Amino acid sequence: MRKVLLFTIVFFCFTLCIAENKVFYAEGTEKSKKVALTFDDGPGKTTDKILAILKEKNVKATFFMLGSRAAKKPATAKKVAEEGHEIASHTYDHVNFFKYEGEDKAEKIKDELLKAEEIIEKAAGVKPYLVRYPHGYAKRDAIQIAKENGYYVINWYFGCDWNTELTDEEMYEKYVGAIKSGAIFLMHDSNTKSVNILADFIDKLKEKGYEIVTVGELLDIKRELEKEEA
Numbered sequence: 059m060r061k062v063l064l065f066t067i068v069f070f071c072f073t074l075c076i077a078e079n080k081v082f083y084a085e086g087t088e089k090s091k092k093v094a095l096t097f098d099d100g101p102g103k104t105t106d107k108i109l110a111i112l113k114e115k116n117v118k119a120t121f122f123m124l125g126s127r128a129a130k131k132p133a134t135a136k137k138v139a140e141e142g143h144e145i146a147s148h149t150y151d152h153v154n155f156f157k158y159e160g161e162d163k164a165e166k167i168k169d170e171l172l173k174a175e176e177i178i179e180k181a182a183g184v185k186p187y188l189v190r191y192p193h194g195y196a197k198r199d200a201i202q203i204a205k206e207n208g209y210y211v212i213n214w215y216f217g218c219d220w221n222t223e224l225t226d227e228e229m230y231e232k233y234v235g236a237i238k239s240g241a242i243f244l245m246h247d248s249n250t251k252s253v254n255i256l257a258d259f260i261d262k263l264k265e266k267g268y269e270i271v272t273v274g275e276l277l278d279i280k281r282e283l284e285k286e287e288a
């Protein structure tokens with residue numbers, strides 16, 4: 059009996075881990091020399107500048123947009139999609155679910171996800187299937203809700219462009235120091251920091267022989283997840 063119980067527990071944990079691994083990623087495989095650049099919190103004041111750099115360098119990136127921002131800048135959201143970049147969700151209003159204490163938390167997470175989906179799809183013409191919750195919130199509740207709604211949850215391997223104490227040069231060196239196969243780099247198109255180092259960082263990645271791809275391509279998850287019955 060004890061053995062059966064133990065087996066059941068082990069099997070349950072195993073299934074749960076597999077299920078979670080399938081939808082949550084912070085980096086890709088180290089087997090191929092590919093990395094992904096991701097931009098959060100836009101469409102913002104530097105989206106156009108970032109798009110110009112990406113176009114000049116012939117690089118495709120992934121933009122984790124806020125629904126609330128896409129509602130204010132629908133033309134910019136559309137431009138991101140039209141220039142061939144991957145459209146992803148950063149939820150609607152940047153709620154910090156690490157701190158959210160309302161009893162309706164699960165409902166709120168779902169609401170933030172679906173509200174963003176509707177607005178982003180309307181603005182950019184693309185329905186996102188990747189979500190990065192604000193502040194990288196990736197606890198079980200959020201992963202489960204993402205999964206039930208056909209999303210993969212994507213965090214990042216390295217990012218520091220929000221650190222205002224770093225000079226551009228220091229920031230550049232930190233990004234360069236983190237280069238490795240499968241890395242998902244986090245930057246923002248809501249502040250000016252990343253703009254200053256982006257072109258040089260792309261040049262360095264290319265010089266080192268890395269291919270820069272979208273998150274979907276890096277993780278080989280271009281398909282949509284089947285929606286689960288809630």
Ligand SMILES: [Zn+2]
Nearest residue numbers: 098099192193
């Ligand atoms: Zn954010």
